[in-house]
Every structure is written in C-alpha cells, then in structure tokens.
Amino acid sequence: MLLLCLESSCDETSAAVVRAGREVLSNVIASQVDVHARYGGVVPELASRKHLEALPVVIAEALDKAQVDIGAIEGVAVTRGPGLVGALLVGLAAAKALAFARGIPWVGVHHIEGHALAIQLEREVAYPFVCLIVSGGHTHLYRVDGVGRYRTLGRTLDDAAGEAYDKVAKLLGLGYPGGAVMDRLAAEGDPEAIVFPRPLLHQDNLDFSFSGIKTAVLNYVNRQSAPIAGQHLKDLAAGFQRAAVEVLTAKALRALDATGMRRLVVAGGVACNRGLRQALQQAAAQRDIEVFFPSPLLCTDNAAMLGVAAQDYLQRGFASPLDLNALASWPLDRAGDDFSRDLH
Incomplete structure (x- = not known):
C-alpha cells in the first residue's frame, strides 16, 4: 500500500509517504524547538496551535517530495498516543478527514510502536528482539515478537x-x-573526574530510575562556590553521561540475558547519543550480540516510522473507526488490542 503517515504527539509535526511499509518516499518534519525553548520545555497549548498551522504544510511538502498525488494514497496512518492529547487530536482529525474524503482506510498507531519498528525501514531485523526505547518521554525495555505483539520487560x-x-x-x-x-x-570531558550514582544498577530487575542522578547533579552544583564552566562543565557532562549510559547499557544487556535473545534494537531520541551507541557497540563486540540503531532522523519523532505497523494492520483489514479517540497514556502491550485477537 501507498500510505500517508502523520505524527503530532508532542512538538514535532511530521508527514511522510511510505510504500509497502518499508520504502520511505518522503519524511518531512517541522520542529517547534524555537517556540518552546524560551519556556525550557514543551507548552501543550502552544504545541497544539503549531500543529494546526504546520500540518497542512508538511502534508503538501511530503506529497510533493514523494512525487505523489493525494489521489494515489491508499491508506492513512496517524499517531493515536501516547502523547499530549491536544496535539494528538490535531493529527487524528486530519487523518480521519483525509480517509473519509478519499474513501480509504486509516489506522491509529502507537507512538512507541513506531519507534520500535523504525529500524525495519532501513534493514530487516528478524523477530523476536529486545527493544530499548529511550527518549525524552520514555525509557522502556520491550520484547518484540512482531507487529502488535509486545511485552514490557522494564520501565523507568x-x-x-x-x-x-x-x-x-x-x-x-x-x-x-x-x-x-x-x-x-x-565527548571532551573526563568521565572519572566527577562520579554520580547509578540508581537501580545492581538491583535484579529491568527497571530504570534517573531522578537520583539528576538530583545528584543539582546537589553538586549547589556545593560549588563559582559557576561551572570550561573543562569543569565538560567533566560534569561526561560524569553524568557515563552514569546514565552505564545504567542503560547494563539493563539492556540484562534483558537480553533474561530472554535468551541475541538481537537488541535501540530507538528514540536518545538513541542518537554517541556515548550510548559506543557503549552498546563495544558490548556487542565483546558478547557476540547484534545491536541495531535507526539513522538519526528515524530516532526522532517522525511520521515515516508509523508506516511499518500501519502497513501490516491495514493489509490484514484492521482499520480504525472514525470515532477512535486519542490516548494520552497507552501501554504498548495493548497496542494491538483494538484490532483483533488474531494478532496474538
């Protein structure tokens, strides 16, 4: 199928055209970073308003870059959740309107499901595998047995x-x-100069905790008699990163051991982090496991990543109804429940 995919779960507005759930013909992203930077974080109301402005533009650009007319689109995919409800509703309304006007099926896809399967747009990774989702809003470990078949192993x-x-x-x-x-x-600091705690590192579970590292940094900064700058700042960043990466790496490897799997997919915005990539690639070489990272564009919030699951669902006839609503919270384990018991 030739799919138009839409993403508006947080502060990126994206549209993509994907063929057969594997070939990305276009993937356009409009960022709102400049809008939210002055507030130090995403403002939900502003995000929704910016999605309303940007969505028609990115859809037109995605179709133009793919050299595809809207009449050729055979299905629509959109992020249903989790995310900011107001932002999600903008994408859902657009997807429903396009599908209804064109008389074509549409499907609401789980945002994390898109991240977990994004690697399939660049290379075929056989199921099952362990997936580490690590981003600004999520840090989870999942067992992925196929589209719509996920089990949570650990979470923050x-x-x-x-x-x-x-x-x-x-x-x-x-x-x-x-x-x-x-x-x-x-990358320019000494990770041993300032040592921060590794919460839950040695506990026999697959859960994460990062608030303690953050608090340890705050306490360290408050103890300093002068502003942190220069090499001191670089060393602090390196110490913080070493602590965070060590926890992420250890838990991911523990998940592989617990499941007996040898394939790990790492996805989400923090999958672009060079420290994390280096640590996991070194572990892969030492332990004879395979670690896969999507390219940086597919690690960020983007619409193309929805195409993998959407193709599968729509091809099997699992389309969404027009009264489907957005979900601010939505466990990935239940991503396939709205379609059919046959998924399991």
Missing part, C-alpha cells in the same frame, strides 16, 4: 533518560533541548 520508575538529560542541561544553563549539547560536552 520516574524520569525518562532524555528528560533527565534536558533537566540537567537546563540546570547548567545549556538551554532546551539540551541532550545533544550534553553529549557534545561529554
């Missing part, structure tokens, strides 16, 4: 990893979003 008990990165960056005056800035600074 408080802050997501990306959220901790952004909050520490804000604390240090590095602006929002600060994850990429922290990563760049960490």
Whole structure:
C-alpha cells in the first residue's frame, strides 16, 4: 500500500509517504524547538496551535517530495498516543478527514510502536528482539515478537533518560533541548573526574530510575562556590553521561540475558547519543550480540516510522473507526488490542 503517515504527539509535526511499509518516499518534519525553548520545555497549548498551522504544510511538502498525488494514497496512518492529547487530536482529525474524503482506510498507531519498528525501514531485523526505547518521554525495555505483539520487560520508575538529560542541561544553563549539547560536552570531558550514582544498577530487575542522578547533579552544583564552566562543565557532562549510559547499557544487556535473545534494537531520541551507541557497540563486540540503531532522523519523532505497523494492520483489514479517540497514556502491550485477537 501507498500510505500517508502523520505524527503530532508532542512538538514535532511530521508527514511522510511510505510504500509497502518499508520504502520511505518522503519524511518531512517541522520542529517547534524555537517556540518552546524560551519556556525550557514543551507548552501543550502552544504545541497544539503549531500543529494546526504546520500540518497542512508538511502534508503538501511530503506529497510533493514523494512525487505523489493525494489521489494515489491508499491508506492513512496517524499517531493515536501516547502523547499530549491536544496535539494528538490535531493529527487524528486530519487523518480521519483525509480517509473519509478519499474513501480509504486509516489506522491509529502507537507512538512507541513506531519507534520500535523504525529500524525495519532501513534493514530487516528478524523477530523476536529486545527493544530499548529511550527518549525524552520514555525509557522502556520491550520484547518484540512482531507487529502488535509486545511485552514490557522494564520501565523507568520516574524520569525518562532524555528528560533527565534536558533537566540537567537546563540546570547548567545549556538551554532546551539540551541532550545533544550534553553529549557534545561529554565527548571532551573526563568521565572519572566527577562520579554520580547509578540508581537501580545492581538491583535484579529491568527497571530504570534517573531522578537520583539528576538530583545528584543539582546537589553538586549547589556545593560549588563559582559557576561551572570550561573543562569543569565538560567533566560534569561526561560524569553524568557515563552514569546514565552505564545504567542503560547494563539493563539492556540484562534483558537480553533474561530472554535468551541475541538481537537488541535501540530507538528514540536518545538513541542518537554517541556515548550510548559506543557503549552498546563495544558490548556487542565483546558478547557476540547484534545491536541495531535507526539513522538519526528515524530516532526522532517522525511520521515515516508509523508506516511499518500501519502497513501490516491495514493489509490484514484492521482499520480504525472514525470515532477512535486519542490516548494520552497507552501501554504498548495493548497496542494491538483494538484490532483483533488474531494478532496474538
């Protein structure tokens, strides 16, 4: 099928054209970073308004870049949740209107399901595999047995990893979003100069906690007699990153051991982090496991990633009804429940 995919779960407005759930013909993203940066985080009402403005533009651009007319689109995919409800409703309304006007099926896809399957747009990774989702809003470990077949292995008990990165960056005056800035600074710092705690690292479970690392940074900054800058700032960033990456890596490897699997997919915005990539690639070489990362564009919130699951659902006739509503919270384990028991 030739699908038009729409993403509006948070502060990126995206439209993509995907063929057969594998070939990305276009993937257009309009960022709202400049809008929210002055507030140090995403303002839901502003996000919704910006989606309303940007969605018609990115749809037109996606069709133009794919050299496809709207009449050729055979189905529509859209993020149903989880996310900011107001933002999600903008995408849902557009998807319903397009599907109704064209008389074609549409499907509401789980945002994290899109991230977990995004790697399939670039290379075929056989099921089952363990997936580490690590972003500003999510830090989860899943067992992925196929489209619509997911089991939660572990989750963050408080802050997501990306959220901790952004909050520490804000604390240090590095602006929002600060994850990429922290990563760049960490590459030039000494990770042993300042040691931060590794919450839950040695506990026999697959859950995460990042609020303690964030608080440890705050306490360290408050003890300093002068502003942190120069090499001191780089060392702090490196120490924080080493702690966060060590926890993420250890838990991911533990999940592989617990499931007996040898394939790990890492997805979400923090999957772009160079420290995390290096740590997991080193572990892969030492332990004879395979680790897969989508390209940076597919790690961010984007519409193309929805095409993998949408193709599968629509091809099997599992379309969404026009009264489907957005979900701010939606466990990935239940992503396939609205379609059919046959998925399981």
